[in-house]
Amino acid sequence: MIGLANIDYFEPWWMQIAKALVIFGVIFGVLPILTVYERKLLGRFQHRYGPNRVGPFGLMQPLAEIVKFALKEPFRPRTSMGFLFRLAPAISIMTAVGGLALIPWGNVQDIFGTRTGLYGIDVSVGPLYVFALGGISFYGIVLGGWASGSKYSFLGAMRAAAQLISYEVSQGLALVGVLISAQTLSLTGIVNAQRGMWYFIPQIVGFLIFMVASFAETNRAPFDLVEADGELGGGYFTEYGGTGFVAYLFAEYVNMLVVSGMAATLFLGGWLLPFGIHPPGWVDPFVVLAKMMIFMTLFIWIRATLPRLRYDQLMSFGWKILLPLATVNLLVTAIVVVH
Amino acid sequence: MSEVLFFLAAIAAIIGAVGVVTLRNAFYAVLALVCHLVSLAALFLLLRAEFVAAAQVVVYAGAVMVLYVFVVAYVGGGEEVAAGNGLRFLGPLFALALAIELCIALLGSALSGINSQGAHYVLGFGTPAHIGRLFLTDYLFAFELASLLLLVAAVGAIVLARRRRGLEDENPALAALIAQPRPAYTGTMAEGAGVRQVLQALEETHGGVIELGAQPPKLAVGAERSGDEAQEQLP
Numbered sequence: 320m321i322g323l324a325n326i327d328y329f330e331p332w333w334m335q336i337a338k339a340l341v342i343f344g345v346i347f348g349v350l351p352i353l354t355v356y357e358r359k360l361l362g363r364f365q366h367r368y369g370p371n372r373v374g375p376f377g378l379m380q381p382l383a384e385i386v387k388f389a390l391k392e393p394f395r396p397r398t399s400m401g402f403l404f405r406l407a408p409a410i411s412i413m414t415a416v417g418g419l420a421l422i423p424w425g426n427v428q429d430i431f432g433t434r435t436g437l438y439g440i441d442v443s444v445g446p447l448y449v450f451a452l453g454g455i456s457f458y459g460i461v462l463g464g465w466a467s468g469s470k471y472s473f474l475g476a477m478r479a480a481a482q483l484i485s486y487e488v489s490q491g492l493a494l495v496g497v498l499i500s501a502q503t504l505s506l507t508g509i510v511n512a513q514r515g516m517w518y519f520i521p522q523i524v525g526f527l528i529f530m531v532a533s534f535a536e537t538n539r540a541p542f543d544l545v546e547a548d549g550e551l552g553g554g555y556f557t558e559y560g561g562t563g564f565v566a567y568l569f570a571e572y573v574n575m576l577v578v579s580g581m582a583a584t585l586f587l588g589g590w591l592l593p594f595g596i597h598p599p600g601w602v603d604p605f606v607v608l609a610k611m612m613i614f615m616t617l618f619i620w621i622r623a624t625l626p627r628l629r630y631d632q633l634m635s636f637g638w639k640i641l642l643p644l645a646t647v648n649l650l651v652t653a654i655v656v657v658h
Numbered sequence: 659m660s661e662v663l664f665f666l667a668a669i670a671a672i673i674g675a676v677g678v679v680t681l682r683n684a685f686y687a688v689l690a691l692v693c694h695l696v697s698l699a700a701l702f703l704l705l706r707a708e709f710v711a712a713a714q715v716v717v718y719a720g721a722v723m724v725l726y727v728f729v730v731a732y733v734g735g736g737e738e739v740a741a742g743n744g745l746r747f748l749g750p751l752f753a754l755a756l757a758i759e760l761c762i763a764l765l766g767s768a769l770s771g772i773n774s775q776g777a778h779y780v781l782g783f784g785t786p787a788h789i790g791r792l793f794l795t796d797y798l799f800a801f802e803l804a805s806l807l808l809l810v811a812a813v814g815a816i817v818l819a820r821r822r823r824g825l826e827d828e829n830p831a832l833a834a835l836i837a838q839p840r841p842a843y844t845g846t847m848a849e850g851a852g853v854r855q856v857l858q859a860l861e862e863t864h865g866g867v868i869e870l871g872a873q874p875p876k877l878a879v880g881a882e883r884s885g886d887e888a889q890e891q892l893p
Contacts, residue, residue, distance in 0.1 A: 403689075443785045447712040451699075454720020458692065458727075465685070465731050473731070480728045484721065504786050 330435050339420075342439055346419055349608075350572050351381030357619045364623035391561035398468030399558065407466055408559065408566035411459030414452045415573035421448055422580035423507045425590045425603030437590075437604060438507065445504035446494050449581060450487065453536065457483050459570065460538075460545070464555035475554025478630065479545040482535055485637035486542075490532035492645035496525040496652040497585045510589030517588040524648045526586045528641055530617075533578040535637070537571060540622035544630060579614035583607060664704055671697035688726045695719045707784040 330338070355370060355378060362369025370377035395404055420439030427436045442448050457480065464476020498504060500522065501512035509518075519526055535542040546554040556567045583589060587610050590603035598606075628636070674694030681687040695718045702711035782788050793801045 442708065444708050444712045447709070447716060447786075451712045451715035451720065454716050454724075455696070457720065457724060458689075461724075461727055461731070462689075477728065477732065480724055484724055487720070 330433060334430070334433055334435055338435070338439060342419055342424075343416070346416075346573065346576060349576075350569060351385070352378075353572055353576075353615060354384070354568075355380050356615075357622075360616070360619045361623050364620075385565070388561050388565045393561055396468050396558050400466040400468065403462050403466035404558075405563075407459050407463035408556075408563045408570070409459075410462065411456055411570040412566045412573070414456035414459065415570040415577065417452050418449050418577035419573065419580075421445075421506060422577065422607070423510055423584055423589055424607050425600060426507070426511075428600040436507070437600075441505055441507050443505060445506050445509070446491075446498070446581065446585070447504070449577065450491060453483075453487065456570070456574070459567075460555050463559070463567070467555070467558035469558050471551045471553070471557045472555050475545050475547070475551045475557070478547075479538065479555060482538075482542065482545060482633060482637075485634060486532040486535035486641070489528055489637060489641040489645045490536060492642070492649050493525040493528035493532065494585065495649050496522050499649075499652050499656050506584050506589075510584055510591065513588040513591060517586065517591070517593075519586040519588075522586060522648075522652070524644065525652070526582075528645045528648065529582060529586070531641060533582065534618070534621065535633070537574045537578055537618075539571075539575065539618055541625040541628050542633060543622075544627055544633065547627065549627075575615060575618055576611060579611040579618075580607065582614055583610035660704055663700065667697045667700035667704065670694075671701065684730045685727075688723065688730050691726070692719050692723050695723065705784075706779065709784055709786045709789050 358380070359369035359377065370380040373379040373383045395401070421442070423436075423438040423441070425437030427434055429435070460479045460483075461476045464472040464474075464479070467473070497509065497518050500518060501509040503509060503512065534540075538545045544550075544554075546556075551557065556564055559567060584607075589610075590606045592598065592606060671694050674690045674692075674697060677690030678687050678694065681690055696715060699711040699714040699719070702708075702714060
């Protein structure tokens with residue numbers, strides 16, 4: 320047995336490996352569909368069809384894209400730092416995938432006669448694990464921008480540094496309200512604590528702050544001035560083509576999925592259904608996936624709706640509005656819970 | 659398995675620490691420090707202190723080092739500062755003194771804790787609940803003192819970084835520089851977006867903004883046009 324932290328594994332080793340493979344396989348099966356979904360939805364928002372040439376309804380588009388990206392000539396600017404330039408996308412994608420382990424897909428079930436928790440790991444530090452991974456994923460972006468040796472990339476990376484640091488604080492403070500209410504850090508514990516009422520209702524302020532900060536953390540519109548195609552030509556991944564670009568793209572989508580999963584777990588009751596409906600255990604992962612898809616649709620909808628913020632607006636919004644609001648929310652929650 | 663992980667993390671931590679002091683490029687030195695801190699977090703995990711490990715990564719690698727990277731990437735390494743003669747001799751002396759001190763501490767106390775059993779472990783050790791209870795009971799005084807220290811540091815940072823006024827009174831050259839009319843749209847973002855109040859303020863203080871490449875007194879146009887029109891005139 321590995322002496323690595325207090326993770327509470329009770330499954331046999333083959334089940335742990337199977338779980339990891341299934342989670343990884345399902346997510347990376349969903350990812351290409353998500354890219355098509357985003358492009359088709361964006362198209363509909365803008366009165367066009369979106370991709371509809373490859374396969375039925377354009378569903379085979381990602382296959383064509385992957386082949387295209389894989390066959391691109393690998394190149395890099397003469398001013399780039401070779402080692403770091405190659406390492407940076409790898410850091411991004413690895414930290415993004417690491418976050419998937421934490422999403423709870425369901426309660427403990429009997430599978431092939433073994434008790435299995437339908438989650439990668441259930442750590443006692445819960446959301447802190449995601450924040451730790453987020454802290455490391457920042458280096459993927461900054462190293463990518465710095466090692467490219469180009470001004471556009473560098474500006475994008477520096478914006479990312481300032482933006483991530485500003486919004487991570489608000490995101491963390493918004494979570495603390497939920498943690499105080501649930502009185503546990505374990506994510507399955509938080510879901511089980513929502514059996515009476517989803518935290519979406521009593522923690523509505525925290526939920527809104529969390530969602531806004533999540534948009535900034537994943538560099539999605541309207542906080543995507545890290546990428547800002549119009550000004551920076553793509554920001555930190557301006558100089559990346561082929562597989563490096565795909566790694567950054569997939570890292571962004573996986574980050575969105577992780578954030579959606581966290582939001583569904585912390586505020587929308589995870590695998591629970593409303594009105595006291597108790598479906599059989601195998602339905603739970605689909606419930607979580609459906610709730611995640613709601614958030615993914617929200618991500619895309621807002622991208623199609625809101626224009627990009629200016630840099631000074633982004634900073635003053637984060638520090639002068641979100642952070643005080645999150646602090647007040649935390650104080651009120653603490654007072655309500657104690658009394 | 660845990661032995662393999664320990665040696666991997668320990669070697670990475672030592673390589674990172676050596677890299678910090680030997681690498682000439684400041685950016686690479688900061689990255690080596692990040693590598694060192696993350697390896698330390700792995701060692702904490704092996705000691706079953708998962709909260710400390712997470713805090714180590716979130717606070718040090720995720721927040722403190724981000725600022726270091728930010729500053730070093732922006733300002734760059736710059737020229738190397740040659741150490742003075744005094745520092746050149748004092749540095750190794752201090753390092754040696756520190757090494758001796760650490761050896762005394764290690765040999766004197768910590769070695770007795772190493773045996774085949776390791777330290778006593780109770781269930782729930784290192785969880786956030788356990789640490790929180792200790793903070794608010796046994797170590798309350800130290801905890802409050804540390805938060806007070808952090809508050810003082812935060813206030814100090816704001817006081818040090820505040821905008822200082824009155825510099826131009828003592829320095830006539832600076833005052834002349836500030837009083838010079840700037841070309842249009844080179845100042846604040848509000849001015850760039852054509853906010854009328856800003857343009858009017860410029861008009862009052864500097865006699866108007868001037869268009870790039872135009873004669874200063876003739877084309878003091880900023881205040882006459884409304885904000886949107888001024889924006890449209892941008893090349």
